Each structure stands twice: as C-alpha cells, then as structure tokens.
Amino acid sequence: MLKALFRKQFSEFFSMFLKDRRTGKARSKGGAILFIAIIVASAAGIGATFYSVAKSIIEPTSNTMPFLYYFVMGLIAVAIGLLGSIFNAYSTIYNAKDNELLLSMPIPPRHIVFVRVATLVALTMLYESVVLIPTFIARVVNRQVTLFVVINHLLLYFFVTLFVVALTLLLAFVVAAVARKVKRKSLVTVVISLIFVVVYYYLYFKAQNVLTELVKMTEVPSAIKKGLFLFYYMGLAAEGDAVGMLIVASISVAAFALSYAVITLLFRRFAVARSSATVRGKVGDLRRAKPSVALFKREWKRFISLPIYILNCSLGTLIMLGVGLVVYIKANAISQALVVLSEMSPKMNGGVFALSAVAMVVAMNDITAPSISLEGRTVWLIRSLPVSPVSVFKAKIELHLTLTLLPAMFMASSFVYAFRLDVLSSLLLFLTVPAFILLTGCFGLMMNLVKPFMTWKNETVPMKSSLSVFVTLFGAFALVLVLTVLFLPLSQWITDAYYLMILFVIFGVGDLLLVKWLTTRGVKRFENLT
Amino acid sequence: MLWIRNLTKRYGDKTAVDDLTMEVNRGELCAFIGHNGAGKTTTLKCVAGILGFDEGGIYVDGVSVAEQPLSTKKKIAYIPDNPDVYEFMTGNQYLNFIADIFGISLEERKEKVSKFAKALALTEEELATQISAYSHGMKQKLVLISAFLHSPELILMDEPFVGLDPKASHVLKDIMKDFCSAGGAILFSTHILEVAERLCDKVAIIKNGRLMKCGSMEEVKGDASLEDIFLEMEAQ
Numbered sequence: 001m002l003k004a005l006f007r008k009q010f011s012e013f014f015s016m017f018l019k020d021r022r023t024g025k026a027r028s029k030g031g032a033i034l035f036i037a038i039i040v041a042s043a044a045g046i047g048a049t050f051y052s053v054a055k056s057i058i059e060p061t062s063n064t065m066p067f068l069y070y071f072v073m074g075l076i077a078v079a080i081g082l083l084g085s086i087f088n089a090y091s092t093i094y095n096a097k098d099n100e101l102l103l104s105m106p107i108p109p110r111h112i113v114f115v116r117v118a119t120l121v122a123l124t125m126l127y128e129s130v131v132l133i134p135t136f137i138a139r140v141v142n143r144q145v146t147l148f149v150v151i152n153h154l155l156l157y158f159f160v161t162l163f164v165v166a167l168t169l170l171l172a173f174v175v176a177a178v179a180r181k182v183k184r185k186s187l188v189t190v191v192i193s194l195i196f197v198v199v200y201y202y203l204y205f206k207a208q209n210v211l212t213e214l215v216k217m218t219e220v221p222s223a224i225k226k227g228l229f230l231f232y233y234m235g236l237a238a239e240g241d242a243v244g245m246l247i248v249a250s251i252s253v254a255a256f257a258l259s260y261a262v263i264t265l266l267f268r269r270f271a272v273a274r275s276s277a278t279v280r281g282k283v284g285d286l287r288r289a290k291p292s293v294a295l296f297k298r299e300w301k302r303f304i305s306l307p308i309y310i311l312n313c314s315l316g317t318l319i320m321l322g323v324g325l326v327v328y329i330k331a332n333a334i335s336q337a338l339v340v341l342s343e344m345s346p347k348m349n350g351g352v353f354a355l356s357a358v359a360m361v362v363a364m365n366d367i368t369a370p371s372i373s374l375e376g377r378t379v380w381l382i383r384s385l386p387v388s389p390v391s392v393f394k395a396k397i398e399l400h401l402t403l404t405l406l407p408a409m410f411m412a413s414s415f416v417y418a419f420r421l422d423v424l425s426s427l428l429l430f431l432t433v434p435a436f437i438l439l440t441g442c443f444g445l446m447m448n449l450v451k452p453f454m455t456w457k458n459e460t461v462p463m464k465s466s467l468s469v470f471v472t473l474f475g476a477f478a479l480v481l482v483l484t485v486l487f488l489p490l491s492q493w494i495t496d497a498y499y500l501m502i503l504f505v506i507f508g509v510g511d512l513l514l515v516k517w518l519t520t521r522g523v524k525r526f527e528n529l530t
Numbered sequence: 531m532l533w534i535r536n537l538t539k540r541y542g543d544k545t546a547v548d549d550l551t552m553e554v555n556r557g558e559l560c561a562f563i564g565h566n567g568a569g570k571t572t573t574l575k576c577v578a579g580i581l582g583f584d585e586g587g588i589y590v591d592g593v594s595v596a597e598q599p600l601s602t603k604k605k606i607a608y609i610p611d612n613p614d615v616y617e618f619m620t621g622n623q624y625l626n627f628i629a630d631i632f633g634i635s636l637e638e639r640k641e642k643v644s645k646f647a648k649a650l651a652l653t654e655e656e657l658a659t660q661i662s663a664y665s666h667g668m669k670q671k672l673v674l675i676s677a678f679l680h681s682p683e684l685i686l687m688d689e690p691f692v693g694l695d696p697k698a699s700h701v702l703k704d705i706m707k708d709f710c711s712a713g714g715a716i717l718f719s720t721h722i723l724e725v726a727e728r729l730c731d732k733v734a735i736i737k738n739g740r741l742m743k744c745g746s747m748e749e750v751k752g753d754a755s756l757e758d759i760f761l762e763m764e765a766q
Binding site for chain 1: 575
C-alpha cells in the first residue's frame with residue numbers, strides 16, 4: 001500500500017518535469033530534458049550566489065570563531081528552506097485535491113501522512129541543497145577537513161532538513177487553521193504576501209551589514225548563543241564537534257517527532273474540512289446599475305477575489321504610490337540626479353527620466369494581459385449575453401486605468417516637484433503617462449486575444465505560465481528601455497519637452513492602432529472563444 | 531420562434547453538426563436527444579450565439595443570429611450543461627449582474643428573483659452567499675433563476691435536470707410547461723427519455739451531427755416508446 005502511495009506521490013511530483021502544466025500533455029523527450037536543464041542551471045546559479053556568501057563568511061571567521069561559519073549558513077539554510085517549503089506543505093498535506101479520495105479508500109490516514117511528509121522531506125532537501133552544498137564546498141576549499149567534519153556536514157544536511165520540515169509542518173498547520181476561519185482570504189493573502197515582500201527586502205538589504213558586523217566580532221554575545229543556541233551548536237558540529245552534533249540531532253528529531261505527531265492526529269479533521277468562513281453579502285441585496293457599470297464591477301470583483309491577480313499584475317500600483325511618496329519626501333536628494341543628467345547633456349531637465357521611471361513601474365501593471373484567459377470556463381456566460389465584445393474590452397481596460405492612472409500621475413507629479421520641471425515638460429509628462437498606460441492596457445488585451453488560454457484548472461496558470469503576460473510585461477519594459485536609451489544621444493540636440501512630445505505622438509498612434517485592432521480583429525477573436 | 535436552416539458547424543476536419551434543419555414554434559416544448567457527442571450542445575451554442583457556424587442560418591423570431599446577435603440574445607436564455615458561473619460573486623451579485631445587462635428594473639428583478647427562488651427553494655441567505663460555496667444543484671438553480679429574469683421568448687437548456695434535487699426537478703418541469711403555455715418556446719437537450727416523453731410535445735433526434743427525426747411526439751414515436759425509437763435509430 002505504501003509503495004502504491006509513494007508511486008502516486010512521486011508521479012505527481014515528476015509530472016512537473018514530464019508534463020506541460022499549461023496543457024497537461026506530456027513533454028517531448030527534448031522538452032523534458034530542456035526543462036530539467038533549466039531548473040538545474042537555475043539551482044546552480046542560486047547555489048553560486050550562496051557559495052560567494054559562504055566564501056565571504058568563512059575567510060574572516062576561520063581564525064577567530066570557526067563555528068560562526070555554519071552558525072550563519074545554518075540560519076540562511078533554515079530561512080531558505082522555510083521560504084520554499086511552507087506553501088508546499090500547505091498544498092501537499094492540508095489542501096491536496098485527493099485527500100477525500102484517499103480517505104475514502106481503506107488506507108490508514110497515518111500512511112497518507114507518512115508518504116506526504118516523506119515527499120516534503122525530499123523536496124526540502126532539494127531546497128536546502130542550494131545552500132548547504134555550496135556551504136560544504138566552501139568549507140572543504142577554505143579550511144582543513146577531517147573525517148568528522150565531512151560526516152557532520154552530511155548529518156547536518158539531514159538534520160537541518162528535518163528541523164525545517166518540523167517548522168514548516170507547524171506553520172502550514174497555522175496557515176490551514178487560519179484559512180478555515182478567515183472570510184476575506186484574498187485580502188489576508190495579499191496583506192501577508194506584501195508584508196513578506198517588505199520584510200524580505202528589508203532583511204536582504206540589512207543582511208550584508210549584519211553579516212559584516214558578525215564576522216568582525218571576536219566573541220559572539222551570550223544572548224545570541226542562548227537565543228540561537230541550535231545554530232551555535234550547528235556551528236560547532238560543522239567543525240567536527242560530536243557533542244554539538246548530538247544536540248542538533250536531538251533537537252531536530254524531537255521537533256520533527258512533535259510536529260509529525262500533531263499532523264497525524266489532526267490530519268483527518270483538516271484534510272476534509274470545509275471552510276467555516278463563507279463570504280456573505282447582504283440578504284436581499286438587489287440593486288440596479290448600468291450595463292457598462294455591471295461589466296466593470298464584474299472585472300473588479302474578479303480582481304479583488306484573486307490574490308495572485310493582485311500580486312502579479314498590480315504590484316506597480318503600490319510601488320508607484322510608495323516611490324511617489326519617497327520622491328516627495330526626499331525631493332532634495334532626488335534632485336541631485338539632475339546633476340548627473342546635466343553632465344550627460346546640458347539640455348536634460350529630468351522630464352524624460354521621470355517618464356522612464358514612471359513607465360517602468362506602469363509596465364509592471366499587466367492587468368489586461370491575463371484578463372481574457374481568466375474568463376476560462378465561464379466564457380459561455382458573457383458570450384450568451386447581449387453585450388458587445390467591445391464593451392467587455394472597455395471594462396477590462398477601465399480596470400487597468402482605474403488601478404494605474406492615479407498612482408502613475410501621483411508618481412509623475414512627485415518628479416515634477418523634485419526636478420522643478422517647467423510647465424511645458426510637466427504638461428507633456430502628464431499627457432504621455434496616460435497615453436503609455438492606455439498603450440500597455442490595450443497591448444495586454446491584444447496579446448491575450450492572440451494567445452488566450454481558456455482551459456486552465458487553476459488561475460495561477462493564465463497568470464504565470466502565459467505567453468501574453470510574458471510578452472506584455474517584457475515588451476513594455478523593453479519599449480521603455482529602448483526609448484530611454486535612444487534619448488541619450490538625441491539629448492545633445494533636442495530637449496526633454498521635444499522628446500516627450502515625440503513619445504506622446506508615438507504612444508498616441510500606438511493607442512489608436514491597438515484600439516482599431518481590438519474593435520475589428522479583436523472582436524472576431526473574442527467571438528471565436530468557447 | 532426558432533428556425534434553423536441547413537446548419538453546419540465544423541471543428542477542423544470534424545463536422546459536428548451537418549446540414550441540420552428544424553424549427554421550434556411558440557408554445558412548443560421540444561426535446562433534443564442524441565448520443566454523447568451527437569452535436570446537441572454545439573447546436574444549442576450556435577443558437578445562443580456562443581459559437582459561430584460554417585453554413586446555414588439560425589433565426590430567432592425572424593432575426594438572424596449571425597447578423598444581429600445582440601438582438602437575438604435579448605430574446606434568448608441559455609442554460610449550459612455545466613453551471614460554470616462567477617464564483618467570485620454572491621448569488622445576488624450574479625443576479626444583479628445579469629439583470630443589469632438586460633436593463634431590468636429593480637421592482638421587476640425583485641419580483642422575479644423572489645418568485646423563482648421561492649419556487650426552486652433557494653433561500654435569501656443562500657443568495658447572499660458567495661457562489662464558490664454553492665453545490666452543483668444550487669448553481670444550477672441560480673442559473674435557472676437568472677434565465678427567467680429578462681422574460682425570454684426562447685429558452686435553450688442543455689441537460690437542465692442534472693444536479694437538481696427531485697423537488698426542484700418537479701418545479702422546473704412545471705415552470706417549463708407554464709413558460710410554453712404563455713407563448714414561449716423551449717429547446718432542451720436531455721438523456722432522460724422518460725422525462726422527454728412525458729414533458730414535451732415535440733422531439734428532435736440527432737445522430738452524428740445529422741437530424742434523424744423531428745416532429746410532434748406522436749409523429750416520432752407512434753405507439754412505441756421514445757426509448758425504443760431512440761435505440762432503434764442508434765442501432766442503424
């Protein structure tokens with residue numbers, strides 16, 4: 001029985017390599033090899049980054065406090081492992097689609113848990129390898145190696161993984177418990193994800209300073225030794241200390257056993273639990289709106305119901321507001337950029353630079369690019385109603401404008417203020433930004449009509465594995481980049497205002513052409529969607 | 531009410547509907563039967579304006595579906611075999627959306643929602659709940675309520691009884707009969723031949739995209755049962 005469960009679990013895992021997630025069809029042999037090669041190359045790239053981190057730590061700590069090396073690398077390994085595994089744990093154990101199916105069969109729940117946790121351990125080991133293999137290599141290359149060091153590094157690889165899985169299981173348990181109770185899951189997911197992103201970048205930028213300070217120390221404060229004692233013993237174990245190894249092994253095994261016991265006991269309750277928190281509106285809430293408003297509300301409701309849509313396609317909105325605020329507050333410092341610009345060309349006044357900055361962030365808002373695919377299986381509905389495809393497109397573009405226009409104008413105004421732009425440049429900036437926003441909205445919609453994907457089972461697919469999203473996102477980035485770079489030589493002869501005028505004409509013509517396409521060929525494509 | 535003339539629809543090399551000609555008049559309740567993949571859903575989707583077609587014409591009250599799709603869609607209600615509706619809305623929000631598209635007054639929508647929700651046993655609390663929490667049957671009931679909101683003249687139903695509880699099925703049959711008695715027309719596909727035999731005054735049998743028989747129930751089945759006739763045709 002366990003063998004069959006393992007076979008199912010691993011075939012599910014390997015289907016990621018062997019099957020195209022988008023179409024569900026088997027990849028060709030070459031395609032599978034290429035896909036695996038890309039993953040291995042990416043892992044190697046990430047591993048190389050961690051090798052350079054390991055190298056920067058091992059050298060200064062070799063003579064003073066050798067244990068500090070694995071103390072830091074162990075911390076990084078646990079953080080990376082947690083990052084990679086927590087959502088895997090949630091989806092593999094509590095949210096697996098076949099939980100009910102398996103529980104309906106004569107399989108003891110503990111067997112299901114065992115197989116799932118074993119898979120999680122294997123996956124976490126893979127995540128850990130991008131940190132711990134470079135850690136081991138850097139250790140072998142830079143310090144004297146004994147047999148105990150090698151054995152302990154191998155054991156640490158296993159016990160660090162076990163410790164990470166223990167934490168992951170408990171955190172995923174909390175996620176599952178919260179998910180059952182929370183009504184506005186999408187809002188909570190978005191807020192948590194944003195906090196996570198902010199903390200991640202904060203730590204990322206702070207980490208270098210912390211590491212520099214740590215490796216400079218000749219003695220680690222006792223508070224750190226006590227507070228992070230597990231990592232302290234990891235550091236000792238990595239240098240061949242048997243007692244340290246024993247303590248790490250004991251703690252990891254105990255933590256894992258505890259988590260495993262909790263999961264096994266509560267698995268049945270959580271695996272088949274329906275959410276007790278259902279979103280409810282007002283009873284008898286019938287109200288009237290114009291068809292155009294109804295179509296816009298439909299787009300809006302879909303948008304706010306999908307955290308992945310919000311996070312993937314409208315992060316630019318928050319960034320524009322944030323950057324705008326920072327530019328207003330640090331206007332004096334930002335205005336120093338003008339000095340650099342005027343060194344390139346005395347004609348530059350920052351207008352084009354401001355547009356490039358705003359446009360780069362606007363390009364992150366690709367709200368329309370998956371919007372056709374997101375109709376998915378419900379496309380029959382809009383196709384059966386007496387609404388023209390153009391009014392459907394209009395609603396989708398209006399959502400893009402609603403979420404992008406005001407923040408973009410706010411960000412643009414912050415640069416006007418910081419650079420003290422003249423009236424003409426400011427006016428042209430405020431005209432060019434909306435023209436570019438409309439361009440990206442229409443382009444995303446066009447791309448999705450050209451390459452729609454309607455048969456998805458999970459909304460993540462049209463958002464993440466979609467050619468239309470990829471082309472829209474990187475096409476817009478590339479356009480901004482090319483137009484900005486082009487201005488550098490041109491700035492010797494023309495002012496920012498002239499160039500902004502040219503860009504306004506280019507974007508305006510682009511808008512007209514795209515609108516023409518959408519109202520003719522786009523309509524035909526929409527009418528063929530089923 | 532509905533005229534289909536020489537309708538042909540192809541998917542690449544495969545002809546899903548082949549030169550189909552039939553009509554459904556006002557007051558007629560027409561069952562559309564055929565094996566899986568016979569072309570029933572494709573035909574219904576072509577009539578609803580969801581699918582384009584290659585040859586022939588479809589007319590609703592004399593208006594061409596191909597030439598004036600928005601006009602014909604205003605007179606039609608389409609109920610699919612699988613009620614895939616917007617799960618990010620509550621039942622009320624969904625009904626509001628449909629009513630807004632058809633420009634239905636607040637009084638009228640309140641009256642209709644109340645009437646059909648009561649008949650199909652969908653409570654106000656359930657209508658205030660997000661559709662993602664609905665069962666298949668509840669979604670089906672919601673789609674049925676939405677179909678009657680704009681007082682359609684022609685209703686196209688694809689397997690309408692699937693997922694409905696016995697009471698709702700019974701109520702739906704009454705609603706369908708009342709609708710046709712009031713001058714409406716219904717074309718619905720079904721695999722439940724007993725229901726078709728008892729409920730409908732007209733039947734159309736389709737096989738491999740071609741219409742095999744179409745006429746009043748008596749004309750088509752004579753003294754035999756509809757099941758016998760259908761199986762006989764399938765065996766040919």
